[in-house]
Amino acid sequence: VTERGQISVAAVAAVSLVLLGGVLFGYLSRVAAGGGQAQRAADLSAIAAARALGADPLATEGDLRTAAGRAAAANGARVVSVRVVRAGTVPRAVDVVVALPVAGAAPGVGKQRRDVVGRARAGIAFSASVPAAGFRPVDLRGGRGPLAAVAAAEAQVGWPYVWGGESRAEGGFDCSGLVDFAYAAAGSPLPGRPTAADLWHMASSEAPSDLAPSDLVFMGAMSGAPYHVGMYVGDGMVVVAPHTGAQVQFEPLAAGGWDGFGRLFASGSATPAADAAVEAAARAHQVPPDALAAELRLGLAADPEAAAAALAGAMRRHPGDLAAALADATGDPSAGALVLRSASGAGVGFSAAVRLLPLPLPSVPHAGMAPRPAASVRSAAPRSSGGGLSGIVGAADAAAEGVERAATQLDHLGGRLTVQAMAGVRGSLRLGLAAAGTFLPNPHLQDLATFAGALSDAVSAAGHAADGGIALEGASLWAARITVPLGLVFTGAYALQAYRARRRDDRIWYAVQAASTGFATAGVMTAGTDIVLAGAGTVEIPPLGAALMVVGGLVLAGGCIYRERSWLISSDRRASSWVQRTTVRAADAVAGAGRALVDSVNPFSG
Amino acid sequence: VSREAGQATIELVVVAGMLAAAAVALHSLFVFWAAQGRAQQIADQAAVVVAEGRPLPAALRRAADIRVDGHRLEVRLHVTLGGGLGGTDAVARATLP
Numbered sequence: 001v002t003e004r005g006q007i008s009v010a011a012v013a014a015v016s017l018v019l020l021g022g023v024l025f026g027y028l029s030r031v032a033a034g035g036g037q038a039q040r041a042a043d044l045s046a047i048a049a050a051r052a053l054g055a056d057p058l059a060t061e062g063d064l065r066t067a068a069g070r071a072a073a074a075n076g077a078r079v080v081s082v083r084v085v086r087a088g089t090v091p092r093a094v095d096v097v098v099a100l101p102v103a104g105a106a107p108g109v110g111k112q113r114r115d116v117v118g119r120a121r122a123g124i125a126f127s128a129s130v131p132a133a134g135f136r137p138v139d140l141r142g143g144r145g146p147l148a149a150v151a152a153a154e155a156q157v158g159w160p161y162v163w164g165g166e167s168r169a170e171g172g173f174d175c176s177g178l179v180d181f182a183y184a185a186a187g188s189p190l191p192g193r194p195t196a197a198d199l200w201h202m203a204s205s206e207a208p209s210d211l212a213p214s215d216l217v218f219m220g221a222m223s224g225a226p227y228h229v230g231m232y233v234g235d236g237m238v239v240v241a242p243h244t245g246a247q248v249q250f251e252p253l254a255a256g257g258w259d260g261f262g263r264l265f266a267s268g269s270a271t272p273a274a275d276a277a278v279e280a281a282a283r284a285h286q287v288p289p290d291a292l293a294a295e296l297r298l299g300l301a302a303d304p305e306a307a308a309a310a311l312a313g314a315m316r317r318h319p320g321d322l323a324a325a326l327a328d329a330t331g332d333p334s335a336g337a338l339v340l341r342s343a344s345g346a347g348v349g350f351s352a353a354v355r356l357l358p359l360p361l362p363s364v365p366h367a368g369m370a371p372r373p374a375a376s377v378r379s380a381a382p383r384s385s386g387g388g389l390s391g392i393v394g395a396a397d398a399a400a401e402g403v404e405r406a407a408t409q410l411d412h413l414g415g416r417l418t419v420q421a422m423a424g425v426r427g428s429l430r431l432g433l434a435a436a437g438t439f440l441p442n443p444h445l446q447d448l449a450t451f452a453g454a455l456s457d458a459v460s461a462a463g464h465a466a467d468g469g470i471a472l473e474g475a476s477l478w479a480a481r482i483t484v485p486l487g488l489v490f491t492g493a494y495a496l497q498a499y500r501a502r503r504r505d506d507r508i509w510y511a512v513q514a515a516s517t518g519f520a521t522a523g524v525m526t527a528g529t530d531i532v533l534a535g536a537g538t539v540e541i542p543p544l545g546a547a548l549m550v551v552g553g554l555v556l557a558g559g560c561i562y563r564e565r566s567w568l569i570s571s572d573r574r575a576s577s578w579v580q581r582t583t584v585r586a587a588d589a590v591a592g593a594g595r596a597l598v599d600s601v602n603p604f605s606g
Numbered sequence: 607v608s609r610e611a612g613q614a615t616i617e618l619v620v621v622a623g624m625l626a627a628a629a630v631a632l633h634s635l636f637v638f639w640a641a642q643g644r645a646q647q648i649a650d651q652a653a654v655v656v657a658e659g660r661p662l663p664a665a666l667r668r669a670a671d672i673r674v675d676g677h678r679l680e681v682r683l684h685v686t687l688g689g690g691l692g693g694t695d696a697v698a699r700a701t702l703p
Binding site for chain 2: 007008010011014015018022033036039040043044045047048051067070071074075353354355356
C-alpha cells in the first residue's frame with residue numbers, strides 16, 4: 001500500500017461523503033419545503049375564512065369553505081375541513097385543515113405521492129360602535145308602522161335627556177325629540193321638528209282605554225298646549241325622555257300625570273313584537289328590549305330576568321355607551337359587539353380583527369414561522385435514549401428547540417419569560433445531561449448522567465404517550481429525520497459490538513444500548529415514512545411510538561444501574577452511613593428544640 | 607520512494623485544492639439555502655401580517671425587499687455567496703387571500 005493509494009482512497013471517500021451528504025441534504029430540504037408550503041396554505045386559508053366570518057357573522061360553513069378554498073388553491077393546497085369554534089353561538093375562531101400533494105422518492109421506497117396536511121386556527125374579535133353622528137339604529141327587519149316606532153323608541157332606553165335634543169351632537173333626546181326620532185326611524189317622518197304641543201295638534205284624540213302601541217301620551221293637554229309627551233308601548237307602559245338628569249326610560253302609564261292621549265298612525269303593518277318575557281324584563285330593568293333579545297338569541301344568556309338585570313347594571317356603569325355596557329354584561333367585548341350588531345343591524349359600525357392563533361393540543365402545532373401570540377407549550381423533540389451520537393443529536397435538537405422557543409416568546413411577547421420559554425430551558429438541561437454523559441471525566445458519573453437523561457426521556461415520552469402522541473415540527477422534525485437512519489446504524493453497530501464483546505458485562509451493556517436505541521428508533525419510525533418522504537410540520541408520533549420510546553429510555557436507565565451496580569452499592573453504603581449520622585443529628589436537634597420550646601411555655605417545669 | 611513521495615505530495619495538493627473548492631461550493635450552497643429559508647420565513651410572516659390587515663412591521667421591511675402586488679407577495683433577500691462567486695437574490699412568494 002503506497003501513500004499515493006491511501007491519499008486517493010481518502011480523497012475519493014471524502015468527496016463521495018460530501019456528495020452523498022449534499023444529495024441527502026437537498027432531498028430533505030425539498031421534503032421540508034412541502035410541509036412549510038402546506039402550513040402557509042393553512043395559515044392563509046384560516047385567515048381568509050375568519051375574515052369572511054368577520055364580514056358576515058351569519059356566514060355558513062359552506063361560505064367559509066369557499067373563502068378558505070380560494071386561499072388554499074392559490075397556495076397549491078385544497079381544503080379538507082373548516083370548523084368554526086364558538087363560545088355559545090359567538091364565533092371565536094376558525095380551524096382549517098388543508099392538504100397539499102407532495103411527491104417524493106427515496107432509495108428502497110421508490111416514488112411516493114402524499115398529501116401533506118397543514119392545520120391552522122385564526123381567531124376573530126368583533127367590535128361594534130354606534131355611529132358618531134347618530135343615535136343607535138335598530139334593526140326593524142323591514143317593519144314599518146306603529147310597532148316599528150315602538151321598537152325604535154325602546155331601543156333608545158338609556159340615552160340621557162337633553163332639553164331640545166334631537167341629534168347625537170346634542171348628546172340625547174328631549175321628550176318630543178324621542179318621538180320625532182322614533183317615527184322617522186319607523187319610516188314615517190314627521191313634518192318639521194314638532195314640539196309636544198305640535199304633536200298634540202297633529203294627533204287625533206283617543207280615549208285612554210283605546211290606547212295602542214305607538215300612541216302618544218301628553219301632559220298639560222288640558223291647557224291646550226301640552227309641555228310633555230311620551231309614547232305608549234303597550235301593557236300599561238310608556239317610554240319617555242323625562243327630564244334633565246334622567247335618561248330615556250320606561251314608566252308605568254298610571255304613574256305619570258298624563259292628561260291627553262293621541263294617535264298619529266291610523267294603522268300600520270305590525271313588526272313582529274319581541275318575546276313577551278323579554279319585553280317585560282327589559283321594561284322592569286330599564287334596558288333596550290332589542291339588545292336583550294339579541295343577547296338571548298345569540299345564546300349568551302338563558303334567563304331574560306337575569307340578563308336584563310346584568311345589562312341594567314352594566315348600563316349604569318357605562319352611561320350612554322351601550323357598546324361598552326354590552327361588553328361588560330356579556331363579559332366579552334367581542335360578544336357584546338355581536339349583540340349590538342344583531343340588535344341594531346347594519347347601521348352600526350361593525351368590524352372584526354383576525355389573528356392567527358396557536359392550535360390547541362393535541363393537534364399538530366404550527367410549523368412555519370409566522371408570528372403567533374404564543375408558541376405551543378408542547379416540547380416535541382423525539383429524544384433518543386441517552387448515549388451515542390443519536391442521543392446527542394436528540395439532545396442538541398432539544399436545546400435548539402429550547403433556544404428557539406425562548407427567543408420566539410421573548411420576541412413576540414415583549415420579553416416576558418413564559419411557561420413556553422421554561423420548556424425551552426428544560427430542553428437545554430437535557431442537553432447538559434447528554435454532554436455530561438459523554439464528557440465527564442469519571443465514567444461512573446457519566447453513567448449517572450446517562451441514567452438521568454434516559455429516565456428524563458422515558459418520563460417525557462410517557463407524558464406524550466398519555467397526551468396522545470408527539471407532534472413533530474421544525475427542528476424536531478429534522479432531528480427525527482436524522483434519528484431514523486442514525487438510530488438504525490447505531491442499533492446495528494451496538495448489536496455487532498455486543499456480539500463481538502468478550503466480557504460479559506460489555507456484552508450486556510452493548511446489548512442494552514442496541515435495545516434502547518432500537519426501541520427509540522422504532523418509536524420514531526411509528527410516525528411513518530412521511531418523516532423522510534414528505535410532510536414537515538405535520539407528522540405525529542402516535543402513543544404507541546411514544547410508549548416504545550419509554551421502553552427505550554427505561555432499558556437504558558436499567559442498563560446504567562446494572563453496569564454501575566457495584567459502584568452504587570458501595571456508594572449506597574457510604575451514603576447510608578452519612579444519612580444515618582445526619583438523620584440522628586437532625587433528630588437530636590429537633591428534639592432539643594422541642595424540649596426547649598416545651599420548657600419555655602410549661603409553668604410547671606424546672 | 608522519492609518519486610512516489612513527490613507524486614503523493616502533488617496529489618495531496620490537488621486533493622486539498624479540490625476539497626477547498628468543494629468547501630467553497632458547499633458553503634455557497636449552504637448560504638443560499640439558509641437565505642432561501644429566511645426569505646420564505648419572511649414571506650410567511652409578511653403574508654400572515656398582510657392577510658390579517660396589519661401594517662408590515664419595520665423589522666420585516668428592514669430584513670428584506672417585500673413587495674405586495676394585489677394578491678401576490680414577493681420577498682427578495684440579497685445574499686453574497688463568497689469565494690468570488692458574487693451575489694444573488696433568494697426569492698420567496700406567497701399568494702394572499
